[in-house]
Amino acid sequence: MHEVVNFIDLNMIMIVYLFIVGFVGGLVSGFIGSGGAFVLTPGMMSLGVPGAVAVASNMCHKFPKALVGAIKRYKYGQVDIKLGLIMAVSATVGVQIGIKIQNMILERWGQSGSNLYISLSFVFILVTVGGYVFRDARKIARSGGIETVASLARRLQKIQLPPMIYFKTADVKISLWITIPVGLATGMLAATIAVGGFIGVPGMIYVIGASSLISSATELVIAFVMGLGGSINWAFHGLVDIRLTLIILAGSLFGVQLGAIGTTYVKDHVIKIVMGIIMLTVAVSRALAVPQYLNELNIISMDPAAISIMTKLSFAIMCLALLTGAAIILVSMWKARKAERSGQALQNPSLAEAATH
Template sequence: MAVELLGVGAATLALFVGFGVLVGVLFGFFGMGGSFLVTPALLVMGYPSRVAVGSGLAFVFGTSVIGALRHRDLGQVDYRLAALLTVSVSVGIEFGKRAVLSLEALGAADLVVSVAYVVLLGAVGAFVVVDARREGDPTGSGAVLARVRLPPTVSILDGPTVSVWVVFAIGLVVGVLAGFLGVGGGFLLMPAMLYGLGVPAAVAVGTDILQITISGAVGSFLYAQSGGVDLSIVAPLLAGSALGARVGSAATGVVSEDDIKGYFGAMLLLGAVAVAIRQVGLALGTPALSHLSLAIIVGSALLVSGAVCYSSLLALRRREEPRPASTD
């Protein structure tokens, strides 16, 4: 007799737990919501769109709480910056949604949003990868926006002092794009903090996760009211991510900043390819391309999370290696 939990068979249960570990590692390491992985996977598995999106948001909320607590313990969360970004991103999302509604009235929303998503994801990913391979100052002191001193200002944890107006403007722009594209905005906010404000990579991840916690809570609550959250999906995913998020969060403290940027950029580039293939499949009515898209997303997540764990082990091994004795 098959073992079941909340109506989920043993094989599906193991799949969800394993997938939760995988997404948890990536979330804890990058501060990116797992809905861009979980939602398409649930859609391909045959779950209704409402359940796929709602359960994905609930999973992101639960995982972000775990990740935020871990980053707090590591001292990698800037609470003032997170509060400013949460407010400004929320305002921007509303404007983004209105832009989508206007495009829907013209019958051009699906095409414009899909193209914008692929282009933006690919462009940001390419920029981050190139920057990670470039030799230079790793502290983020070259961030132009961090040099604006329009009062009032706020001091960033382990980073520069920046104008509150600049922080709000960045959050507003990211929010508009997030609302327009229908995503959480983590893949946009991370580069904005790194390159716009000069926030250290580990602090950027922890702060991003904290603001995702708030937005994820609102989204999952709204979907739960309409029955869009399936606990038989969310519970095993969260069980796995509880471990994965702690591993990913801890890795940010030992892996170099350039490696964090490089893995992040690679994940975005692979995601752009996967989304592009999925959109082509939808346009042509070819289910095989949608399955290929999911395979690329899951495969890239597995590859990058494995690289993160491997880099962490190497970094820890170097720290534990005895230093050569002095010849003086």
């Protein structure tokens, strides 16, 4: 398979571009537990990288990035390893179910039908879940930033269906039979739209009842386990372009650690705000890709020039989603650090003076 793949020649502009996208993607991943990867695959393809190589190289950078982020956030006491591992195992099964559904659609309606299914799933899930996350974040912000356990999670925690599992860091006791479907859905989404975290993190928050801080950190464990498995598979087929992987990794390892540091400064609901905004913006981007597939399936008829503009606009909005998320993280972090420093200066003026010298 690998003999027919053309690996691209790299130039300085490509290297800088991949480094920056890696950094921004890493920053968002370190903060909300996922995201970033959805821009990298089309981003690499726009440079001329074949689709399979772009997916493989992206995934191969994703798991070490998630590992570094997870270790960093574990040190801050934010990772629930048991929850992460149970979710990861069930998500791995979910990926296989997702692939089977994809193959069925591909056989029945061809490539355009499959693309249309992916885009419609993207739009439906991101609007529904992203909209809910964003509304919830705004509600929390208005009520003074105090996050409470979601009512659905509270009701589900009361169901005594053995085996009941206690997740120490998340401080949640819930039936395994409620945890597994969340993991399955995460895997199915990962197989469909390549960003399982968009369902995994909200699932852990609203269904299992973990806080957004713990959920976003635990998602990094899931991303590591799933990414490692996927990368071994791609590397086995010789499709990983290690140069691309390592350039993106160079930027993302800076980003993921900065994002992880950021979580210790901001209030928990900021994670939900960033996640909600990114999900809703990505939904708009994917909605713009739908007419192209409808046109290919002869359901509608559109001018090729208009389709080309919409495709470019779709990619631009996707980049905007990532940049907006990154900007919110950096601004929130900067504000929180400033507030903390002024608080310290008030408590200990001599320390503030010493710090400035």
